[in-house]
Amino acid sequence: MSTDAEPAPVSAKPPVTLREVAAAAGVSVATASKALNGQGRMTAETRERIRETARLLGFRPNSLAQSLLRKRSFTVGLLTNDTYGRFSLPLMAGVSDALVDKGVSVFLCNVEDDQRLGQLHVEAMLDKRVDGIVATGKRIDRHLPVDLSNLRIPVVYAFTQPDPGAVGLVSDDAGGARLAVERFVRLGRRRIAHVTGPASFAVVHTRAEAWRDVLKENGLAASEPLLGAWSEAWGHDAVARLFGKVGREGWPDAVFCGNDQIARGVIDALRERGISVPDDVGVIGFDNWEIVAEATRPPLTSVDMNLASLGREAGLALLSLVEGHPAAPGIRKLPCRLVVRQSCGSPPQ
Amino acid sequence: MSTDAEPAPVSAKPPVTLREVAAAAGVSVATASKALNGQGRMTAETRERIRETARLLGFRPNSLAQSLLRKRSFTVGLLTNDTYGRFSLPLMAGVSDALVDKGVSVFLCNVEDDQRLGQLHVEAMLDKRVDGIVATGKRIDRHLPVDLSNLRIPVVYAFTQPDPGAVGLVSDDAGGARLAVERFVRLGRRRIAHVTGPASFAVVHTRAEAWRDVLKENGLAASEPLLGAWSEAWGHDAVARLFGKVGREGWPDAVFCGNDQIARGVIDALRERGISVPDDVGVIGFDNWEIVAEATRPPLTSVDMNLASLGREAGLALLSLVEGHPAAPGIRKLPCRLVVRQSCGSPPQ
DNA sequence: GCGGGTTGGGAAAAGGTTTTCTCAGGGGGA
DNA sequence: TCCCCCTGAGAAAACCTTTTCCCAACCCGC
Known part of the structure; x- marks a missing residue:
C-alpha cells in the first residue's frame, strides 16, 4: 500500500x-x-546520514511535543449544529x-442546538489548544448556541450568523437569485413567480428582494412572492394558487423556487395539470441538491451555493488569521452559480 | 452565556x-x-485552597502536556469517504x-476515494497521536482507500468493509428486510415484490435473500427480485414491468424497495396508473431518509438502519479497545427498525 | 607562532504536566 | 528518652522536541 517508503514498522x-x-x-x-529540519550547520554528509537513519527507523516527530513548544497545534475546531x-x-x-x-487537522464538534x-x-477544543475555530450552522441567520466572542484564538463564521466584528463568510443569496431570474428574463419569460419558504428565514427576504429587483430592472411586473414551507407539499399548493382560478393568460411562464424541494413539488404539480415544463413554464430551484435536482422530470436547473468552496475559503481565512495576518472583519459574500439542466428551457433558436 | 463559573478571562x-x-x-x-487531580495526601484545607485559586485564575490544564506524559491524547480519528x-x-x-x-475529541478525515x-x-493522525481510529464509508462492502491493518492503535470499522481480524459494526440488513417483509405478511399481503439496486452491491443480495426467506417461511411464492439502479427512475420502470402486461390478478399487492428513492419512484408511478397506495399495493422503503419518506404521498414506511446508534456503538467500542479491554474481532450486526408511516397499510379492523 | 573568524556539533533550557521519591517534623509507644 | 511510623509537602525526573548558546578545532593571514 505504501508507495516508496520503507516498510512500516509492523506493530x-x-x-x-x-x-x-x-x-x-x-x-x-x-x-x-537540526538535520531533519534543515536548520543549523553541519556537513551535508552528516545531515544525510541522520536523515537516512530516521527514514530507516520510520521516525515521525511527535506532534504533541512539537505543539507544546511551538505554541501551535496545527489543529482547528469545526463547530456545527447541522447534524442531518x-x-x-x-x-x-x-x-x-x-x-x-497544510498539515492542519480538524476537530468535528457537533453541538446540535444544545x-x-x-x-x-x-x-x-480550548484545552487541546486548537489554533482556531470555524463555526458553521444550518441557517445563515441564526447564532450557534455557543459564545465565541472573546476567545483568544481566531474564529471564522461560515454559513452562520457571525458575532459583530468577526469574520464571516456566507453565500451571496441575492446574487444567486439574480442569476436565476436573469436567466428567465434572457430566455424571454415575462411573468416570473417566486415560491419560497417561511418569512422567519432571512434568506427568504434576501432572495425575494433580488427577484423583485431584477423584474423591475427589466420592466416586468412583480407580484407578491408566495411564502410557505420548505417542502414539496407547499410547491403543490403554490401551483394550485398560481394556476388555479385565473385564465390561462394570467398564468406565470416561470417559477423561481426558494429551494429544490419546493421546485420538485411545483414540477410534479404542473405535470399533473398537464402543463409542460419547460415549454409552458420554466422552473428554477435553489440549493442544487443533486439527488433531488436530477430526479425531477425534467431535471431541475438550480442555484448552487458552492458550499465546498465556501468551506475552503473559510479554512484558508482561518489559517491566515492563525498565522497572524489581520483580516478585515465583516461578512464576505461568495458567489453562487447556476447549474443549468432542463427545467428552465433553452434560448429560442 | 456562562452559567455558574467565574467570568472568563477576557482575551x-x-x-x-x-x-x-x-x-x-x-x-x-x-x-x-495533586490537589487538582485528587491525588497525593494533604490537608483538606490545602487542597481546597488550591482548587479555589485555580478556579479563580480560570486554570485549565494544557491537554498537550498531559497527553505527552500519559501517552493518551483523548483524541480519535474518523475516516470517511462519504462526503456528500x-x-x-x-x-x-x-x-x-x-x-x-468522555472528553474525547474526533478528528474529521475526509479521504474521498483518494x-x-x-x-x-x-x-x-498518527503524528498527532490519536488513541484510535473509526473507519466509515458509504458502502458496507467496500474498503476505504487506506491500509489500517497494522497500525499500533485500535481501529473500529463502522458501515464499511473491515480488515480481516478487525472489529466491524454494520447494520443488520437481513434483519431489516425481514422486518419489512414480515410486516407485509402480517398485514395479509400475499404477492410481495422486491425492487432494489444493482447487483454490484452486497446489500442487494443480503436483503433479497431475506425477502425470499420470509416468503418461503410463509408459504408464499417468490419471484425474482428486480435489480436496477438506486433511483426514482428505476422505481418507475419497475412499476411498468410489474404492473404492465399481465392481468390485474397477477399484480403484486406489496412492493418492498431497496431504498427510499426507488420507493418514491414506485409510489409516484403507481399513482400515475391510478393504483392506490396502500389500499391496492403496500410499499416499504429502506434507509428511512426522512426528507424523502415524509414527502411521498402517502408518507413512506421505511427501514431505518439506526446509523446514529451504530456510530455511538462504534465510538464506545473503540474507546473500550483504547482502554485495553480486548474485543472479539469480527462483524457485529446492529438491528434495524421499521418506521411505520402510511404507505404499507394498516391491519384490517 | 598567534589572533580572529569560521565550521561542525553538543549541552541545556524550555514548554506544562504527572508521578515517584525524598524529607522534615510530629506523635505515639516502649 | 529513643525509635518508628505517619503526615504533609516539595524536588526532580519524565514525556519529546526545538532552539539558543557555547565550545573545540581548524583555517587563514600576518
Whole structure:
C-alpha cells in the first residue's frame, strides 16, 4: 500500500523517538533535530546520514511535543449544529480539504442546538489548544448556541450568523437569485413567480428582494412572492394558487423556487395539470441538491451555493488569521452559480 | 452565556499555567497538580485552597502536556469517504456524541476515494497521536482507500468493509428486510415484490435473500427480485414491468424497495396508473431518509438502519479497545427498525 | 607562532504536566 | 528518652522536541 517508503514498522510497540534516531546515527538529539529540519550547520554528509537513519527507523516527530513548544497545534475546531442537513457536509469537507495539505487537522464538534454540548466542545477544543475555530450552522441567520466572542484564538463564521466584528463568510443569496431570474428574463419569460419558504428565514427576504429587483430592472411586473414551507407539499399548493382560478393568460411562464424541494413539488404539480415544463413554464430551484435536482422530470436547473468552496475559503481565512495576518472583519459574500439542466428551457433558436 | 463559573478571562493573552496557580496558592507545582487531580495526601484545607485559586485564575490544564506524559491524547480519528452522502453524517454525529462526554475529541478525515489523501490523513493522525481510529464509508462492502491493518492503535470499522481480524459494526440488513417483509405478511399481503439496486452491491443480495426467506417461511411464492439502479427512475420502470402486461390478478399487492428513492419512484408511478397506495399495493422503503419518506404521498414506511446508534456503538467500542479491554474481532450486526408511516397499510379492523 | 573568524556539533533550557521519591517534623509507644 | 511510623509537602525526573548558546578545532593571514 505504501508507495516508496520503507516498510512500516509492523506493530512495533512504542513509536521511534528523536533520541533513538540520534543514538543510532551517533549524534546528539540537537544535531538530529537540526538535520531533519534543515536548520543549523553541519556537513551535508552528516545531515544525510541522520536523515537516512530516521527514514530507516520510520521516525515521525511527535506532534504533541512539537505543539507544546511551538505554541501551535496545527489543529482547528469545526463547530456545527447541522447534524442531518445537507449543508454542513460539503462545507465541512471543504474546510478539511483546504487544511489537510497544510498539515492542519480538524476537530468535528457537533453541538446540535444544545448549550451544554456547545460549552463542552468549546472547552475541550480550548484545552487541546486548537489554533482556531470555524463555526458553521444550518441557517445563515441564526447564532450557534455557543459564545465565541472573546476567545483568544481566531474564529471564522461560515454559513452562520457571525458575532459583530468577526469574520464571516456566507453565500451571496441575492446574487444567486439574480442569476436565476436573469436567466428567465434572457430566455424571454415575462411573468416570473417566486415560491419560497417561511418569512422567519432571512434568506427568504434576501432572495425575494433580488427577484423583485431584477423584474423591475427589466420592466416586468412583480407580484407578491408566495411564502410557505420548505417542502414539496407547499410547491403543490403554490401551483394550485398560481394556476388555479385565473385564465390561462394570467398564468406565470416561470417559477423561481426558494429551494429544490419546493421546485420538485411545483414540477410534479404542473405535470399533473398537464402543463409542460419547460415549454409552458420554466422552473428554477435553489440549493442544487443533486439527488433531488436530477430526479425531477425534467431535471431541475438550480442555484448552487458552492458550499465546498465556501468551506475552503473559510479554512484558508482561518489559517491566515492563525498565522497572524489581520483580516478585515465583516461578512464576505461568495458567489453562487447556476447549474443549468432542463427545467428552465433553452434560448429560442 | 456562562452559567455558574467565574467570568472568563477576557482575551488574556497567555493561558494560565499550573505553575502560576501553584505560585498564587503558595505551594509547589507538584502539590498543585495533586490537589487538582485528587491525588497525593494533604490537608483538606490545602487542597481546597488550591482548587479555589485555580478556579479563580480560570486554570485549565494544557491537554498537550498531559497527553505527552500519559501517552493518551483523548483524541480519535474518523475516516470517511462519504462526503456528500446521507449515511456518514448521522454516523459521524453518533461517534462524536458517544465520545464527547468522555472528553474525547474526533478528528474529521475526509479521504474521498483518494489514496494519497488517505495516506496523508492517516499519517497526520498518527503524528498527532490519536488513541484510535473509526473507519466509515458509504458502502458496507467496500474498503476505504487506506491500509489500517497494522497500525499500533485500535481501529473500529463502522458501515464499511473491515480488515480481516478487525472489529466491524454494520447494520443488520437481513434483519431489516425481514422486518419489512414480515410486516407485509402480517398485514395479509400475499404477492410481495422486491425492487432494489444493482447487483454490484452486497446489500442487494443480503436483503433479497431475506425477502425470499420470509416468503418461503410463509408459504408464499417468490419471484425474482428486480435489480436496477438506486433511483426514482428505476422505481418507475419497475412499476411498468410489474404492473404492465399481465392481468390485474397477477399484480403484486406489496412492493418492498431497496431504498427510499426507488420507493418514491414506485409510489409516484403507481399513482400515475391510478393504483392506490396502500389500499391496492403496500410499499416499504429502506434507509428511512426522512426528507424523502415524509414527502411521498402517502408518507413512506421505511427501514431505518439506526446509523446514529451504530456510530455511538462504534465510538464506545473503540474507546473500550483504547482502554485495553480486548474485543472479539469480527462483524457485529446492529438491528434495524421499521418506521411505520402510511404507505404499507394498516391491519384490517 | 598567534589572533580572529569560521565550521561542525553538543549541552541545556524550555514548554506544562504527572508521578515517584525524598524529607522534615510530629506523635505515639516502649 | 529513643525509635518508628505517619503526615504533609516539595524536588526532580519524565514525556519529546526545538532552539539558543557555547565550545573545540581548524583555517587563514600576518
